[in-house]
Structures are given as structure tokens and as C-alpha cells.
Amino acid sequence: xxxxxxxxxxxMAITYLFGSTGETVIEKGGNLNLGIPGIMCLGALGGVIGxxxxxxxFTVNNIMAWLLxxxxxxxxxxxxxxxxxxxxxxxxxxxxxxxxxxxxLTTFGVGLMKFIGANINQENLTLASRSISKLFKPELYQKxxxxxxxxLSHGVLxxxxxxxxxxxxxxxxxxxxxxxxxxIGESPQTADAQGINVTLYKYFAILVGSGIAGLGGLYYVxxxxxxxxxxEASIEAFGWMAVALVIFSMWKPGIGIIGSLLFGGLYxxxxxxxxxxxxIKIFDMVPYIVxxxxxxxxxxxxxxxxxxxxxxxxxxxxxxx
Amino acid sequence: MVEDRKVRTPLFSxxxxxxxxxxxxxxxxxATFIATFFFAMLICFxxxxxxxxxxxxxxxxxxxxxxKGKILPWRLLMDTALLLxxxxxxxxxxxxxxxNMGANGQVLVGALAAIVVMFFMEDFAVKxxxxxxxxxxxxxxxxxxxxxxxxxxPAIFKVFFKTNETLxxxxxxxxxxxxxxxxxxxxxxxxxxxxxIVNADSQAGxxxxxxxxxxxxIIIILLITVVIYFYIKKTKHGYEISVxxxxxxxxxxxxxxxxxxxxxxxxxxxxxxxxxxxxxxSAINHSIDPNTCGSLGFTAVLVAWLSNFSPIIIAGISFVLxxxxxxxxxxxSTYRLGNNDLSNVIIGLIFFAILICEFFIRFKxxxxxENNMYKAIKKLFSKKRKGGVEEC
Numbered sequence: 001x002x003x004x005x006x007x008x009x010x011x012m013a014i015t016y017l018f019g020s021t022g023e024t025v026i027e028k029g030g031n032l033n034l035g036i037p038g039i040m041c042l043g044a045l046g047g048v049i050g051x052x053x054x055x056x057x058f059t060v061n062n063i064m065a066w067l068l069x070x071x072x073x074x075x076x077x078x079x080x081x082x083x084x085x086x087x088x089x090x091x092x093x094x095x096x097x098x099x100x101x102x103x104x105l106t107t108f109g110v111g112l113m114k115f116i117g118a119n120i121n122q123e124n125l126t127l128a129s130r131s132i133s134k135l136f137k138p139e140l141y142q143k144x145x146x147x148x149x150x151x152l153s154h155g156v157l158x159x160x161x162x163x164x165x166x167x168x169x170x171x172x173x174x175x176x177x178x179x180x181x182x183x184i185g186e187s188p189q190t191a192d193a194q195g196i197n198v199t200l201y202k203y204f205a206i207l208v209g210s211g212i213a214g215l216g217g218l219y220y221v222x223x224x225x226x227x228x229x230x231x232e233a234s235i236e237a238f239g240w241m242a243v244a245l246v247i248f249s250m251w252k253p254g255i256g257i258i259g260s261l262l263f264g265g266l267y268x269x270x271x272x273x274x275x276x277x278x279x280i281k282i283f284d285m286v287p288y289i290v291x292x293x294x295x296x297x298x299x300x301x302x303x304x305x306x307x308x309x310x311x312x313x314x315x316x317x318x319x320x321x
Numbered sequence: 322m323v324e325d326r327k328v329r330t331p332l333f334s335x336x337x338x339x340x341x342x343x344x345x346x347x348x349x350x351x352a353t354f355i356a357t358f359f360f361a362m363l364i365c366f367x368x369x370x371x372x373x374x375x376x377x378x379x380x381x382x383x384x385x386x387x388x389k390g391k392i393l394p395w396r397l398l399m400d401t402a403l404l405l406x407x408x409x410x411x412x413x414x415x416x417x418x419x420x421n422m423g424a425n426g427q428v429l430v431g432a433l434a435a436i437v438v439m440f441f442m443e444d445f446a447v448k449x450x451x452x453x454x455x456x457x458x459x460x461x462x463x464x465x466x467x468x469x470x471x472x473x474x475p476a477i478f479k480v481f482f483k484t485n486e487t488l489x490x491x492x493x494x495x496x497x498x499x500x501x502x503x504x505x506x507x508x509x510x511x512x513x514x515x516x517x518i519v520n521a522d523s524q525a526g527x528x529x530x531x532x533x534x535x536x537x538x539i540i541i542i543l544l545i546t547v548v549i550y551f552y553i554k555k556t557k558h559g560y561e562i563s564v565x566x567x568x569x570x571x572x573x574x575x576x577x578x579x580x581x582x583x584x585x586x587x588x589x590x591x592x593x594x595x596x597x598x599x600x601x602x603s604a605i606n607h608s609i610d611p612n613t614c615g616s617l618g619f620t621a622v623l624v625a626w627l628s629n630f631s632p633i634i635i636a637g638i639s640f641v642l643x644x645x646x647x648x649x650x651x652x653x654s655t656y657r658l659g660n661n662d663l664s665n666v667i668i669g670l671i672f673f674a675i676l677i678c679e680f681f682i683r684f685k686x687x688x689x690x691e692n693n694m695y696k697a698i699k700k701l702f703s704k705k706r707k708g709g710v711e712e713c
Contacts, residue, residue: 108669
């Protein structure tokens with residue numbers, strides 16, 4: 001009972017983790033991107049198109065899992081980064097309001113995924129998904145008992161998400177470029193005076209962050225849901241959870257790993273409890289209520305370590321000093 | 322350490338402009354909208370591969386469709402009124418820079434409260450017309466109460482603890498739709514997902530129908546719009562809202578109680594959401610599900626922001642967007658595109674284009690004469706012109 005629960009928890013958490021890691025990178029550069037749900041949908045769409053392209057080139061009988069996954073990753077990343085590019089051009093270069101741009105991007109991304117997604121061959125997806133989610137299961141894990149079942153029975157994207165989260169933490173905290181990015185998020189004026197190219201860093205953060213978030217959409221469609229629920233997938237809701245998770249993790253991707261596990265656990269908990277359907281309906285609300293409580297606690301405690309970047313949500317207009 | 326570096330001048334710099342007349346700005350926006358519309362239709366054309374003008378015709382017919390025996394396209398008017406109402410509900414908080422993303426949730430709990438009252442008071446309502454009126458009033462009050470609570474909770478935390486209201490209200494949306502799912506299940510006594518249409522036989526608690534099912538709701542929403550227009554533009558409360566929005570510190574220094582103002586404004590916002598919820602339950606659907614208001618709450622955020630807080634412009638934009646949504650849904654069904662998400666794509670595109678044009682309304686590009694590329698381009702052009710002259 002406990003072992004499958006923990007396994008499913010990890011499997012669910014990864015969707016959130018990709019999204020929140022990407023959004024953290026973006027927010028560290030001072031941009032509050034409410035387009036993450038749309039970007040995750042674009043990532044999912046990109047991944048699905050990538051898979052379809054692969055199959056149309058190499059045919060169904062000839063699936064090489066590694067190549068397939070590289071196709072999917074590249075397509076998902078490019079599609080999501082394209083969404084990020086729209087956001088970056090509008091908010092960084094053209095000084096548009098960040099919240100409004102983000103919401104427009106969400107409307108656009110969710111709409112585009114569902115619109116194009118309705119015409120995509122579902123059978124290909126199910127087939128491709130099987131090889132993507134199996135890829136990283138070494139035969140070894142069955143010998144390791146519960147440990148193998150919980151930690152080693154996932155697809156490759158799960159490990160990729162954790163690696164990316166750790167690398168992002170290292171990048172933000174241990175490298176010079178990460179320091180520059182953080183300083184832009186705190187005060188772009190000061191960073192600019194230091195000779196840091198604010199625009200370049202913001203573009204970099206938004207494009208890469210969006211790309212990472214987009215992989216969350218890819219993961220959900222191609223691994224977690226087995227390629228079956230592409231159009232009905234509630235990726236939009238997961239995207240909002242990812243945005244909330246950024247606050248929960250206090251802008252630290254390392255803590256985001258733990259936070260995503262908590263959120264993922266809460267999400268799948270009802271299906272593991274022996275409760276009536278009515279009680280399941282109550283449980284549907286729990287992740288969101290927990291997020292609200294966390295929001296309140298972090299704002300009430302108000303410690304120096306849990307604060308958002310100081311210039312978050314404010315556009316930097318150089319001439320205005 | 323000073324290096325001997327070349328001075329790099331950018332090709333152009335961005336300068337704020339303040340000389341653009343208002344009518345020009347409006348013309349630019351409308352032109353952008355129309356251009357984007359035809360561009361979006363071009364995309365549809367490439368997807369559908371039918372006559373371009375026929376597609377546009379289908380869209381217009383679909384949007385203005387008049388059902389049998391009616392004179393006006395009521396569906397279009399009602400959709401416009403609903404989007405207008407949503408935007409009106411959040412426009413006052415917006416003016417204070419309070420990002421209320423939770424209009425969906427606030428309307429949902431309001432509608433839910435009205436449904437619950439309607440469900441349990443059927444026996445009382447059927448006794449006489451007077452009783453029915455009382456039930457309808459109780460539904461309205463319950464709806465308003467629920468919405469106000471939903472709207473004020475994030476506001477209280479915002480003013481006392483500076484809790485981020487954007488995310489708080491977003492999460493409240495999902496809590497609200499969860500609550501709707503749960504209560505629906507309870508009302509249906511666990512047999513079905515929802516009780517379906519409430520009081521379908523007795524019509525107890527249903528709003529009276531005059532002229533058309535949608536006529537009275539639209540009138541109510543128009544009245545609210547007028548009231549809010551005066552509330553924002555002509556009252557002391559409205560003035561206080563704009564001061565808090567401009568600078569919360571200024572408001573504090575001149576002795577305004579900003580906490581009170583923020584909470585009071587959110588109560589107003591909640592009341593409007595409550596009325597919308599009541600309209601959904603009592604006049605339009607007589608039932609509820611978690612997707613009752615779609616994503617109107619989000620679209621309303623875009624509309625309210627784009628309108629620059631003017632209720633009249635909000636009405637105009639709401640009409641255009643509802644027109645597009647209805648029209649594209651007709652296009653989708655006529656050409657078998659499968660679903661109605663085309664409208665979201667088009668609305669997204671239009672908002673991107675308008676955000677771009679906002680930039681050119683607010684700023685202008687000033688080319689730097691010192692830049693090398695600028696010089697090169699200028700040289701190129703002047704040479705060409707000289708060449709042209711010689712040939713003549």
C-alpha cells in the first residue's frame with residue numbers, strides 16, 4: 001500500500017517540479033510569468049508533435065527509445081521556449097504588463113494545445129508513451145525490493161527533472177552568472193550600473209525557464225498519463241499549482257523537490273484511501289487549501305529568506321531612473 | 322582600471338511619448354484589432370482550406386444568429402453582458418492594483434449558495450407567488466454573502482500580512498470548483514455527479530421571464546455597470562480607490578485608512594460577483610457545475626486592464642470578444658474542427674497584438690545618429706537616391 005503510494009507520489013510530483021523549476025528561474029530574473037500553464041501546454045503540444053514527427057520518419061515498428069525521447073524533448077523545449085519568447089519580447093522589450101501578458105499567453109497556449117491536439121493520432125501517442133515511460137527502468141530495480149519500486153521504476157524524465165532542479169539550484173547559488181541573474185531580480189538598476197546586460201539575462205532566464213517548464217507538460221502527457229488523455233489533461237491546473245509551488249519553495253528549486261512531492265502526494269492520496277466518493281470530492285480541494293495555508297504562513301512569518309525577488313513583476317525601463 | 326573601450330551606441334533608444342492625441346491612440350488600437358482579426362482568419366483559412374470570405378461570413382452569421390421567433394441575437398447579448406459583468410466586478414480592485422484573479426471562484430460560490438437555497442426551499446416557494454419572491458430574494462442574499470466572503474478572505478490577508486493576492490485568489494478558484502463538485506454530489510445524494518436542473522417542474526426560485534429569458538439579467542447587468550461607473554468616477558470612494566492605486570503611501574500620508582478602503586472595495590467586488598452568481602443560478606442555468614463560468618474570470622482580467630478602467634470601453638471590448646467566441650464556435654462546428662478552442666487561440670493572438678501596439682502608443686523609437694549601422698543604412702539610401710538622380 002505504502003510503496004505504490006510513494007511511487008505514484010514521485011510520478012505525480014514531477015509535473016509540478018518541472019513547472020516550478022522553470023518559473024523559479026524566470027522569477028529570479030524579476031519576471032512574474034503567469035503564462036506557465038500556457039507554456040506547459042505548449043510544451044506538451046511540442047512533445048506530442050515531436051513524437052509524431054519521429055514516428056512519421058521512422059515508422060511505428062522502428063522505435064528507438066533514446067532517439068524518440070530526444071525528439072520529444074527538443075520539440076517540447078522549443079515550443080515552450082517560443083511561448084517564453086512571446087512573453088519576453090512583450091514584457092522585457094515592449095514593456096507590457098507582466099500579469100496581463102502572462103494571462104494572454106495562458107489563454108493562447110491552452111487553446112492552441114486543445115485545438116491542434118484534437119487532430120493528433122492518439123494511437124501513436126500511446127505507443128510512444130510506452131517506450132518513453134519504460135526507458136529508464138533497469139532490470140535491477142526488481143531485485144531491490146521496495147527501494148527499487150519507489151525510486152528506480154520511473155521513466156527517464158523523472159530523473160531529468162530532479163537533475164535539472166539540482167543544477168538550477170547550483171546555477172543560482174554557486175555561479176557568477178547565477179549571482180548576476182539574482183541581482184537583476186532584486187534591483188535591475190543596480191545590476192545595470194554594474195555593467196550587467198539586464199535585457200540579455202532576462203531573455204535568457206525567460207527562454208530557458210519556459211523551456212524547462214514546458215518539459216512538465218511533455219512529462220505529464222507522455223509519461224504520467226500514458227499518452228491517452230492528451231486533450232482532456234488538466235495541465236492548466238497543474239501549471240497554476242507549479243506557480244504556487246514556487247512560493248511554497250521560497251524561490252529555491254531544492255526545496256521545490258520536497259514541495260512537489262507534498263503536492264503530488266496530496267493529489268493522488270484520495271485514490272489510495274478507502275473512502276467514499278463524497279469524501280474524495282473534499283480531498284480534491286486539499287492541495288489548493290494547503291497552498292493557501294502555505295502562502296499565508298510564508299507571508300506571516302515574513303523572514304528574510306522567504307521573500308520574493310524585490311523587483312518581481314516590475315518591468316525595467318532604463319530611461320526611467 | 323579604465324580600459325580604452327569603444328563607445329557603443331545602440332541603433333535606437335526607446336523614448337516615452339506624450340504627444341499622441343487620444344483619438345489617434347484609439348484608431349491605432351482598432352486598426353491593430355482588425356488587422357489581427359484578418360490575420361487570425363488567414364490561419365483558419367490555412368487550416369480549413371475553404372473560401373476565405375466564406376469563413377468570415379460563417380463567423381459573422383454564427384455570432385449574430387437569431388433563434389426562431391426572436392428578434393434579437395440574445396445569446397450574443399447575454400454573453401456580452403456576462404463578460405461585462407465579470408470585468409465590472411474586478412475593475413475597482415484593479416484600479417487599486419489589487420489583482421483579483423478569483424472572479425470565477427467568487428461567482429461560483431455565489432451561484433452555489435443560490436442553488437442550495439433554491440434546492441431546499443422548493444416546498445416553501447410553491448405555496449404562493451409571494452413565497453416565491455421571498456425565496457428569490459433569499460437566493461440573492463445568500464449568493465451575495467458567499468461571494469463577499471470569498472472575495473474578502475484574500476483581501477484581509479493582503480492588508481494585514483501582505484499575502485500575495487494573485488495566487489491566493491487563483492487558488493480560491495480551485496477550492497470553489499471543488500466545493501461545487503462536492504455540494505453537487507451531496508445534493509444528488511451520491512447517486513449522480515449533480516442534481517441536474519433544480520426545481521425543473523415547479524420552477525420555484527426561477528427568475529421571472531419577461532420578453533426573453535435573457536432580457537432581465539441583461540438589464541440588471543447594465544444597471545450595475547452604470548452604478549459602478551458613477552461609483553468609480555463620481556464618488557469619494559472611487560477617488561480613494563484611485564489614490565490607493567496610484568500610490569498607497571500617498572494615501573496613507575493624507576490620512577486615508579488604506580486597509581479599510583481595500584477591504585471595502587473587495588466587498589463591492591464580491592457583491593457584484595454575488596449578483597452574477599445569482600443570475601447564473603436563478604435566471605440562466607438553474608443548475609451548477611464546476612465549469613459554469615468557463616474562463617470568463619481570466620478573460621475579464623484582460624478586458625478590465627485593456628479598457629484602462631473605463632466601464633464604457635469594457636462594454637465595447639466585451640461585445641467584440643463575445644462576438645468572436647460565438648462566431649469561432651460556429652466556424653469550428655461548421656468546418657468540423659472538433660472543439661471550440663479556436664476562439665482562445667484567436668483571443669490570445671489579438672491580445673498579443675494589442676499589447677504590442679500599446680508599446681508604440683506609449684513609446685517611440687529614436688534612432689541614434691552616432692550608431693554605425695544607422696550611418697551605414699543612411700549612406701546606402703543617400704547613394705541610391707543620388708544614383709537615381711543621375712540616371713534621370
